[in-house]
Amino acid sequence: MKDYREILEAVHHHRMSVDEGVESLRHLDVEDLGFAQLDHHRSVRQGFPEVVYCEGKTPAQSAAILARLAAHGQGPVLGTRANERVFELVKESAPSMQYDPLSRTVFLKRGISSPTGNVAVVCAGTSDLPVAEEAAITAELMGADVTRITDVGVAGIHRLFAHLDTLYKSRVLVVVAGMEGALVSVVAGLVHQPVIAVPTSVGYGTNFAGVTPLLSMLNSCSSGVGVVNIDNGFGAGYLAGMINRMGISA
Amino acid sequence: MKDYREILEAVHHHRMSVDEGVESLRHLDVEDLGFAQLDHHRSVRQGFPEVVYCEGKTPAQSAAILARLAAHGQGPVLGTRANERVFELVKESAPSMQYDPLSRTVFLKRGISSPTGNVAVVCAGTSDLPVAEEAAITAELMGADVTRITDVGVAGIHRLFAHLDTLYKSRVLVVVAGMEGALVSVVAGLVHQPVIAVPTSVGYGTNFAGVTPLLSMLNSCSSGVGVVNIDNGFGAGYLAGMINRMGISA
Amino acid sequence: MKDYREILEAVHHHRMSVDEGVESLRHLDVEDLGFAQLDHHRSVRQGFPEVVYCEGKTPAQSAAILARLAAHGQGPVLGTRANERVFELVKESAPSMQYDPLSRTVFLKRGISSPTGNVAVVCAGTSDLPVAEEAAITAELMGADVTRITDVGVAGIHRLFAHLDTLYKSRVLVVVAGMEGALVSVVAGLVHQPVIAVPTSVGYGTNFAGVTPLLSMLNSCSSGVGVVNIDNGFGAGYLAGMINRMGISA
Amino acid sequence: MKDYREILEAVHHHRMSVDEGVESLRHLDVEDLGFAQLDHHRSVRQGFPEVVYCEGKTPAQSAAILARLAAHGQGPVLGTRANERVFELVKESAPSMQYDPLSRTVFLKRGISSPTGNVAVVCAGTSDLPVAEEAAITAELMGADVTRITDVGVAGIHRLFAHLDTLYKSRVLVVVAGMEGALVSVVAGLVHQPVIAVPTSVGYGTNFAGVTPLLSMLNSCSSGVGVVNIDNGFGAGYLAGMINRMGISA
């Protein structure tokens, strides 16, 4: 926690009073918008700026936070679960922002060096594409070179096998599946790289809006699988992006 | 319902009074042991004698029912979830009964012509063997030629592929799996025969004693799958035995 | 897996290089529409072409896949959970397609010889009809002669008994029920044929959108029952169609 | 609430001071054993003395409460879920108490006029007998003439039909079933009397220790069914006993 040490040293050298230091610590890179506390320090602490989850916020709130993030930093900006209205509003003050309607992400590709490493985003069915694309865009914003493999569910397993070389060449895989989620076990049994599993809410009846593939992935008989929340493409892309950078950016 | 018609005709021809007929209908092949009503008529109605589920009965009760079934008919006899004590007791009066400790079944192979057709019982892991064996023995008692394929879980999918020819040659498949149950989707995606899926309670944590593979099998992205209760090897073997006879015994 | 052997033999006889063979294997009968990988090989592998589950796809996507399937093969085509818009779009390029609004299926009856065997689709209540009809149409597309028995729930059990002869004459039964699903146990206790049970989401409160009849069917005290997912009329019709062909088409 | 009125009138006529009255109200027929407050007033208020649920109490506690109830009143005494030790202890001070090991009930038949009306206790399988017997003994202690019908599960529905006359002659029915609990719907569809349904924890896997028959009974397509907790034979017998007395004792 380097920043706290800086403040401590300032106190030590009497460049700062004890009270001032406490005050500094408190407001350290926290910006208050009234309805939200922006955490600008996060890009230092975690290597990626705060991401805005737009569901449950008004379009105006989402757009204001995104615009502030675009204005403040040098890194990428990302808003997830954003509708078109958010994009329209944020575009006014941050015209370089982009929108992907499939994954419902608003983003700014900024401060990203040329893509490195490789993240494979493997997707069981056409209906899983929105979640897969959210993962892919997130990983790209984290600097990854992303390969998309689509519609390779285990009902016709030879479709997956046609992509084995691509799987073997990636550094980390994101596997996105609804229904019974068996694709994760099959893929993780074939490769020796980390697999980030994303259950989707695609299915009906006892699928229970994604609970079945989630349980399936948590109980995979194949090793090397980490699971994220149902439909959490962002979370998977973020974790994959983190892992992809290892040994590259270091 | 031929038997009722016989009684009706006896009434019609005055070989039987109305009251006698009603009485006959009531006691038609139902034998009362006090604590259980034996349904001897079942082998006519359903093509297989009543099966005794021994859990929740005392060994003495189970043995008495099994002995009575052995003494009464000409067909096979089957008791499931039986401990050794049941076998010891039933052996006294029915010495030709057999016991399989792995599947905990007590049975009498009787009245079965030479095995016909083929039922493949495919099993994901070593821990699933008791359930798989209950299915296999049941199908054998129904006249099937059974092939057992063991320990071919999807974590090492080439183990399954080494048995593809056997899968293709069977008339119906029973697939037994715990953990996440993905084996069912993979097998059903490869074959064009009916697949009877049996989830087992093998696993821990969010396996929830077999609920996860059950849900996985019910949501399989592959078609042609019928599912039975968790650990219900008997039910799967019975249904597979029924299907296996089709077009053979008819 | 005959096709792979063919390729291997081509490699053996040097009619094909190793690299060409690998390439051939990969693209073997997989057609890429961008958003979906069509599995034309499936009708060889599984005896029925790929079926399109239209929920979660846009009408345009569904129609495009269905039209491609209609143009490619000689067998039947089936789309489930399709709304009228899908039908309107697919009709443009495949005018012989039909639509059944009750079951929401789009289909093409093609390459089916005269109906053989018999599948009885038994339905507990009027509200279960959409699911039952999906099962019936699917079984018909697989070549079955289907008998529909409607509104015979156990609250008035004599309604079921009036159809006993029909039940006895079928080769396999599909039983469709919501509420508490008791019809399955009663039917399976009366017949000696395989019963495919379909729970429906008809009911309220603790019916939990079909979970209650599902559990009821999985725990049936009658033997010979295989269960499919809630509201999965297609899955039941498909499995019944498979079983119905046994001993007939072989 | 006659007793409170009595006290009020005593206050009115100055036979009792206000403070005495409050005190009287407080201790009105409540006897304090230290670890339990006996509710002797209950037999007046509800027509049956307090029943002792022995699970979760030490045998000594259970026996002490039962002995006190035996010594205090003139009516019947009942303890449920009692092991043999409770019976041994209570017998010392109340030698006329009886014990039924099947249902694990300790009871004293006292103050019951000759049995009236008729309660039919219908039981699906041998394993359900302990719960059924708890219901039967409870109804008998409430003055009912009880008929027991055993092992008539729907897998062999003709076994039930052999008892139709008995069902029709009862005033109220208790139906006890585990597995999928379909017996309740079949019975309630046949009769025009109230049916009290008792799910039991008999079954395995997705039976979920009785949840499946409970849900099945709550969703019965037949009318006229009231459900009690899983394995609650006492509750069903009590409610049936209450209903049975209507129009008889009044």
Added chain:
Amino acid sequence: MKDYREILEAVHHHRMSVDEGVESLRHLDVEDLGFAQLDHHRSVRQGFPEVVYCEGKTPAQSAAILARLAAHGQGPVLGTRANERVFELVKESAPSMQYDPLSRTVFLKRGISSPTGNVAVVCAGTSDLPVAEEAAITAELMGADVTRITDVGVAGIHRLFAHLDTLYKSRVLVVVAGMEGALVSVVAGLVHQPVIAVPTSVGYGTNFAGVTPLLSMLNSCSSGVGVVNIDNGFGAGYLAGMINRMGISA
């Protein structure tokens, strides 16, 4: 089963052939509307005509069934969960039908002698009124004199105590409650009559659409309680009506 005996006797006396008898049995009072099998025999078998659950049926289907029931019998007619459109349609052919928008019931009061006995319908809160009224109307159609007690939840328990005399005077009580459903335990602890408990889906969060009051009622520490499905006012009114008639109509 008097009717079957009649047929048997006709067969015995050769007034009917065996084949005719079988035919008669099958079509005995079952009328086929195509999408529904009417069970006219039910009013003989169960003392009340078939009730139409309109949810999941089209208004046209519901109205057709209701109209047919109105035209056929002499007893009351009842349709539940009916919207105004059902009423408009059925009114055309059966102008004496009535509609209650609060409980969404369509009904015909016919063949009911003057109300007898007394059913108290006790309701915890204003939001529970639709369910309570469904119970009340059903019991009235079964001939009961119904007393409605409203908004007496346990948060202000003295509101309930103000109605104690009414509770004591009823023959059977229906208690309707959402939230935590504690009213059932309090009422059943005060009275000695049967209590039919109806959980409602009134509440939020962990109420889980009525699961909480359902569980609360099934686990009531007070005896004499039978529970019906969530929001099943009809089921409770029907059972209460059945019980209320006991000792009166007999």
Added chain:
Amino acid sequence: MKDYREILEAVHHHRMSVDEGVESLRHLDVEDLGFAQLDHHRSVRQGFPEVVYCEGKTPAQSAAILARLAAHGQGPVLGTRANERVFELVKESAPSMQYDPLSRTVFLKRGISSPTGNVAVVCAGTSDLPVAEEAAITAELMGADVTRITDVGVAGIHRLFAHLDTLYKSRVLVVVAGMEGALVSVVAGLVHQPVIAVPTSVGYGTNFAGVTPLLSMLNSCSSGVGVVNIDNGFGAGYLAGMINRMGISA
């Protein structure tokens, strides 16, 4: 229970007959609106007037009850989950009522002395604000001085630490969080005051509409936490208001 004693003394001194007293007790401060029983006595019994939960009531019903409460007493009035229509209607007869659209509360600040003590309402994210504000307004109506701390989720824990002094100065804390609800454990581990935890339905997938933070809060490894229902800001504010008054108002 002073009021009952008053009545008893009136009976004692013959200022009131026994019958009159019973009548007085029954109607004691209960006002009947037909569809609701107002409990005016509650402000004496519980120190706060009845609160109107408007969901599930028509706007007209809600407004009528609120207007009656405004007209009757001298204390504050509160309606929760009220839409704008309720406010429009109640304003007509009670123009001093206020409406907060964020928390959807209608209220009248009346009879509240200057705010005392301090309740801190701590909120994890922007989306939790409606629930937090419902808690804050409720506590203010109970006389508390409320401090709002917003958007201090544990993903950036230094944002919370910036408010430590405020946390330490409050008498009781309300902590509002969705997602995984970890904020409760962190806050309760830092302070020595009572913490009232409110899970919100903010989240998706396995959040299960607030079940996850609820379970998290119930299992907190920190002591001194009481939990209320999901989204129950009112309940938390009420309990906090109660606790805040202790040692102040006494």
Added chain:
Amino acid sequence: MKDYREILEAVHHHRMSVDEGVESLRHLDVEDLGFAQLDHHRSVRQGFPEVVYCEGKTPAQSAAILARLAAHGQGPVLGTRANERVFELVKESAPSMQYDPLSRTVFLKRGISSPTGNVAVVCAGTSDLPVAEEAAITAELMGADVTRITDVGVAGIHRLFAHLDTLYKSRVLVVVAGMEGALVSVVAGLVHQPVIAVPTSVGYGTNFAGVTPLLSMLNSCSSGVGVVNIDNGFGAGYLAGMINRMGISA
């Protein structure tokens, strides 16, 4: 966070180097036993020393931690869910420790001034006593004067009413109930003090080991209720003890 300020001031005044300060902060009152980090600082931070939850620890581990706490501080010591073996071991080094076998608590009453305020621990049934006693002992260790009210479940509600004066005199109530937990709603509807509700795992079947009373308490129609985890007597006693001190110790 006074202690951190002290260190900061030491750094400011150069009585401590920056590195020493960081080190001090890290080891501030944390004592490392190898398998556990003792948090002695807690009694300053939270007003009560760390409590040892003995389940899941070996008796030797539990005893070692308890002995260390007894040796270190001046305040009370508490271990919950402790078996007799823990007590035997800890007694060796800390002979003044006491053991209560009913609640399975090991404790040392030390540093507690004479009991102040009043906490009422109200308990529905005899089987709930262990949990209630854990709450009572905890509250006593926090300085409260505790009144125990036992066996006052709502099945005989007059038993509760006999204790109304005691309820009214307490500052805060702990209500402990299993089964359906209705006691909480009744008590909270009668009093104006905070109610801490503790569901217990007493019950069977759909009680689901305490889930039913938990849900019942979370959905209470009475206000002013905070709920703790199932069987968490300690948590309730701790929270009640905290609240009881308010306005007294301050």
Added chain:
Amino acid sequence: MKDYREILEAVHHHRMSVDEGVESLRHLDVEDLGFAQLDHHRSVRQGFPEVVYCEGKTPAQSAAILARLAAHGQGPVLGTRANERVFELVKESAPSMQYDPLSRTVFLKRGISSPTGNVAVVCAGTSDLPVAEEAAITAELMGADVTRITDVGVAGIHRLFAHLDTLYKSRVLVVVAGMEGALVSVVAGLVHQPVIAVPTSVGYGTNFAGVTPLLSMLNSCSSGVGVVNIDNGFGAGYLAGMINRMGISA
């Protein structure tokens, strides 16, 4: 899939017949022990030999598989959930195997170069240690240098902060927690490395044997978290070991 290509090339060059090649493919590195198919090829395919999950296998079966793995390869060997009997048996033929009773792992440290990178295994409480140690040993067998941080639950969050430097220095973190699992969100909010979260079954009541921390971790408001099954220390250690090697071993 290099090995298959080798076989293809052998076929191409006629060093192998087509039939021999098919046979080779099938038995490729699969060794059949009768009850288990060993997957020796796995260490090539996935970089780590097959791991033996001993629960549900007999000690003799587990020991036989482990001994075979020890005899066959050059890499490490690992058996999880093994009791002492497994160790005794395997030691006979493989004396260099070790046993850790805390985590119940049997292992052979072989073929591991000097530890590289750093995996921090962070553990919330003493009761979580067995799961944490299983993770730590697994990661060590995969070549990681592991740092163990114990008993740093969020109830005393300064205990965690004392280890911040260690957290920052690791390449990947495994966080193990039961109760409410909040530690994961706090840690993941502080670091920028991948966090593998392991819920444990430590807790009671609504902890539901680990479901609560699982849900908490899946819904973490902090990014960069992958979750494994409850108590799956092995799975977490394996995934962490995989990630730790990235950029080091490549």
